[in-house]
Amino acid sequence: MKSKGNVLYGQSGGPTSVINASAYGIITQSLAHRDIIDKIYCCHHGIDGILNDDLIDLSNVEIEKIELLPHTPGAAFGSVRHKLKSFNDDISEYERILNIFKKYNIRFFFYNGGNDSMDTCNKISKFLKSANYQCAVIGVPKTIDNDLPITDHTPGFGSAAKYIATTIAEIGCDAASYGKGRVTIVEIMGRNAGWLAASSKLAEMSGYGPDLIYLPEVTFDLDKFVEDVQKIYTKKSRCLVAVSEGIRDKNGHFISESQMLDAFGHKQMGGVSSYLANIIAGKGMKTRSIELSLLQRAANHLSSMCDINEAIEVGKKSVEVALNGHSDKMITIRRIDSHPYKIVYDETDLALVANAEKTVPSNMISKEQNNVNQEFIEYALPLIQGENKPIFKNGIIQFAIFGK
Amino acid sequence: MKSKGNVLYGQSGGPTSVINASAYGIITQSLAHRDIIDKIYCCHHGIDGILNDDLIDLSNVEIEKIELLPHTPGAAFGSVRHKLKSFNDDISEYERILNIFKKYNIRFFFYNGGNDSMDTCNKISKFLKSANYQCAVIGVPKTIDNDLPITDHTPGFGSAAKYIATTIAEIGCDAASYGKGRVTIVEIMGRNAGWLAASSKLAEMSGYGPDLIYLPEVTFDLDKFVEDVQKIYTKKSRCLVAVSEGIRDKNGHFISESQMLDAFGHKQMGGVSSYLANIIAGKGMKTRSIELSLLQRAANHLSSMCDINEAIEVGKKSVEVALNGHSDKMITIRRIDSHPYKIVYDETDLALVANAEKTVPSNMISKEQNNVNQEFIEYALPLIQGENKPIFKNGIIQFAIFGK
Numbered sequence: 001m002k003s004k005g006n007v008l009y010g011q012s013g014g015p016t017s018v019i020n021a022s023a024y025g026i027i028t029q030s031l032a033h034r035d036i037i038d039k040i041y042c043c044h045h046g047i048d049g050i051l052n053d054d055l056i057d058l059s060n061v062e063i064e065k066i067e068l069l070p071h072t073p074g075a076a077f078g079s080v081r082h083k084l085k086s087f088n089d090d091i092s093e094y095e096r097i098l099n100i101f102k103k104y105n106i107r108f109f110f111y112n113g114g115n116d117s118m119d120t121c122n123k124i125s126k127f128l129k130s131a132n133y134q135c136a137v138i139g140v141p142k143t144i145d146n147d148l149p150i151t152d153h154t155p156g157f158g159s160a161a162k163y164i165a166t167t168i169a170e171i172g173c174d175a176a177s178y179g180k181g182r183v184t185i186v187e188i189m190g191r192n193a194g195w196l197a198a199s200s201k202l203a204e205m206s207g208y209g210p211d212l213i214y215l216p217e218v219t220f221d222l223d224k225f226v227e228d229v230q231k232i233y234t235k236k237s238r239c240l241v242a243v244s245e246g247i248r249d250k251n252g253h254f255i256s257e258s259q260m261l262d263a264f265g266h267k268q269m270g271g272v273s274s275y276l277a278n279i280i281a282g283k284g285m286k287t288r289s290i291e292l293s294l295l296q297r298a299a300n301h302l303s304s305m306c307d308i309n310e311a312i313e314v315g316k317k318s319v320e321v322a323l324n325g326h327s328d329k330m331i332t333i334r335r336i337d338s339h340p341y342k343i344v345y346d347e348t349d350l351a352l353v354a355n356a357e358k359t360v361p362s363n364m365i366s367k368e369q370n371n372v373n374q375e376f377i378e379y380a381l382p383l384i385q386g387e388n389k390p391i392f393k394n395g396i397i398q399f400a401i402f403g404k
Numbered sequence: 405m406k407s408k409g410n411v412l413y414g415q416s417g418g419p420t421s422v423i424n425a426s427a428y429g430i431i432t433q434s435l436a437h438r439d440i441i442d443k444i445y446c447c448h449h450g451i452d453g454i455l456n457d458d459l460i461d462l463s464n465v466e467i468e469k470i471e472l473l474p475h476t477p478g479a480a481f482g483s484v485r486h487k488l489k490s491f492n493d494d495i496s497e498y499e500r501i502l503n504i505f506k507k508y509n510i511r512f513f514f515y516n517g518g519n520d521s522m523d524t525c526n527k528i529s530k531f532l533k534s535a536n537y538q539c540a541v542i543g544v545p546k547t548i549d550n551d552l553p554i555t556d557h558t559p560g561f562g563s564a565a566k567y568i569a570t571t572i573a574e575i576g577c578d579a580a581s582y583g584k585g586r587v588t589i590v591e592i593m594g595r596n597a598g599w600l601a602a603s604s605k606l607a608e609m610s611g612y613g614p615d616l617i618y619l620p621e622v623t624f625d626l627d628k629f630v631e632d633v634q635k636i637y638t639k640k641s642r643c644l645v646a647v648s649e650g651i652r653d654k655n656g657h658f659i660s661e662s663q664m665l666d667a668f669g670h671k672q673m674g675g676v677s678s679y680l681a682n683i684i685a686g687k688g689m690k691t692r693s694i695e696l697s698l699l700q701r702a703a704n705h706l707s708s709m710c711d712i713n714e715a716i717e718v719g720k721k722s723v724e725v726a727l728n729g730h731s732d733k734m735i736t737i738r739r740i741d742s743h744p745y746k747i748v749y750d751e752t753d754l755a756l757v758a759n760a761e762k763t764v765p766s767n768m769i770s771k772e773q774n775n776v777n778q779e780f781i782e783y784a785l786p787l788i789q790g791e792n793k794p795i796f797k798n799g800i801i802q803f804a805i806f807g808k
Contacts, residue, residue, distance in 0.1 A: 170699065171702055175478075297578065300574060395566065397569075397610050
């Protein structure tokens with residue numbers, strides 16, 4: 001691939017606190033190949049930016065702004081939740097995308113997202129191929145949920161895990177202030193995969209870990225839960241519980257669910273912790289429920305350096321893979337060893353990751369099924385190593401702002 | 405006061421992320437006066453520790469543990485919510501306290517808390533005087549609510565304000581990721597005083613401040629609120645609202661209140677944001693409600709260096725005031741100037757602060773009454789200057805743990 005062409009980068013789905021670190025990796029690596037790559041465009045709001053001919057041209061952007069990207073939460077170029085129909089059902093959006101790619105001479109397309117976005121990426125890749133339009137299409141993984149298969153873990157997870165471990169430690173420390181304490185129930189994101197709730201376990205090493213952890217991978221039994229809590233409360237006069245938003249009963253029904261659906265038809269979760277706190281309060285114990293909410297994906301100031309660096313490297317690797325003439329691939333992280341931690345960056349077929357999910361394996365879950373074990377700690381601990389140095393000016397945190 | 409005597413230090417009420425920084429100041433300053441002060445004791449759970457003869461003797465504690473105090477959230481020595489009756493009503497607890505003071509030869513008593521704790525402190529001081537027991541009794545102020553009178557501000561507020569400003573900035577940045585956004589309603593602590601909700605204003609300087617701020621100082625009108633939100637949502641396709649948990653309607657009723665009371669008979673708040681989000685959802689706008697909850701007082705990792713340093717200095721000043729033979733005083737911070745920021749430490753009579761409250765003055769509230777203005781920014785901005793350097797070991801945050 002010696003002819004000049006342009007790069008297009010897009011962000012999709014829920015942001016992570018390091019998605020812009022991958023953007024940084026892609027942009028800087030593209031700038032290092034100005035012999036092959038001419039211009040760098042970013043989609044303003046992912047696929048919608050393409051469909052609306054709304055691209056951000058980075059040709060004249062100040063380098064200071066680029067340097068702030070790894071310190072910026074949210075999706076700096078705008079995200080989207082847009083589900084492309086299959087092109088057999090409706091080809092019009094694909095044709096529109098092709099026209100925009102031709103108009104801007106896009107020859108390298110990087111789409112940064114989770115499971116659904118890899119599906120979008122895969123569909124676009126297949127269509128461009130069928131239309132004989134030469135373009136490397138590379139999926140750049142990101143999700144706090146850590147539920148993408150094949151890759152050992154996903155950029156975004158380590159920082160969310162570090163936020164959760166730190167926050168649970170601080171909550172646990174505060175909750176231990178009173179002699180007669182409460183049952184504190186902390187609700188953590190994760191619809192089908194419990195990686196995030198499991199990460200609360202790491203707080204244990206601060207002296208204040210959760211007493212109980214409930215994951216979506218384990219059928220939730222309300223009576224057993226009450227029994228577990230009562231046992232600990234009797235012994236310690238307090239109890240700290242981490243619970244995944246996605247826990248389900250034996251019939252597969254979410255313990256607490258609303259009727260709202262997102263654009264992909266997934267049910268919207270929320271409110272499990274207050275539901276469970278009410279049950280526990282009914283048993284005569286003082287309770288407090290806390291939802292970590294958006295902060296899990298937005299607290300860039302607590303992101304892990306391991307995660308930031310990997311997110312950048314995954315971005316750089318995407319450019320290298322595309323320049324090597326590969327397409328229809330997602331970048332993966334392959335773990336070589338945990339002692340000491342060693343990984344390599346690799347690639348896999350988009351088709352293998354699109355719409356697939358990786359959950360917490362049973363060998364990481366405690367025998368009692370209300371906690372995780374040493375196997376999980378060995379998996380997760382390397383991913384939260386190193387502390388970000390957020391940029392503050394006059395006491396205020398600073399971000400890169402594009403096309404707001 | 406030349407004869408040797410011992411120090412007793414106690415913590416009371418809801419912790420702040422820097423209450424242990426004041427403990428650090430008191431302990432280190434006491435250690436610097438070993439000619440006068442013999443032993444340093446800490447109440448295990450405040451007044452309860454005295455009543456239960458449960459004191460922590462710091463004579464043999466490792467200095468590394470003391471050094472970790474300013475980095476430790478919660479009440480490292482245990483807090484309590486215990487309301488002493490007036491000694492005319494029930495003298496028994498006071499006699500018990502006197503006996504313990506005699507038993508441990510306590511001649512310097514420092515009680516670290518908010519409004520209610522200053523009342524406790526004042527009562528104990530008066531009783532000891534009436535019993536002719538010589539002991540300097542000094543109130544050491546702390547509260548995230550910033551509602552103590554006379555002092556310009558209270559240790560604990562600056563760090564909570566920095567947590568809120570940073571977190572609102574990160575939430576605002578994340579919320580701006582989508583073209584068609586939501587109405588995000590963030591609930592912030594503050595039962596009667598809106599200092600904390602007002603602090604969300606500081607996020608504006610990151611590029612992502614709240615569009616609307618509602619304080620308990622302003623009567624809350626639901627129709628006007630809906631109108632305010634609709635106006636902004638129409639213009640920006642999103643809206644970020646900061647709301648104090650203590651907002652009240654024109655009859656003085658809390659917008660959302662439960663029937664639970666704390667030990668002081670105060671109604672327990674919570675759930676305003678989800679109540680308001682439901683109202684807004686009913687008007688056809690997508691919403692998200694977030695409660696910052698415990699993190700506002702526990703997120704030591706985001707505390708402001710200005711606040712940590714002042715909390716330490718307030719602790720040291722307490723010891724100096726006691727050694728000067730003063731008693732029945734609370735330490736205050738007096739602001740000399742804001743440009744540049746300059747303060748001095750001072751003292752005031754406990755009776756003047758016990759059970760009194762300082763709220764946000766009207767000159768800091770915007771004309772529209774749904775925001776705060778430049779006056780507030782000039783007041784609050786100096787208090788969030790400087791970033792804490794939390795101690796991480798192997799990726800995990802570290803705390804000082806005493807008598808757990």
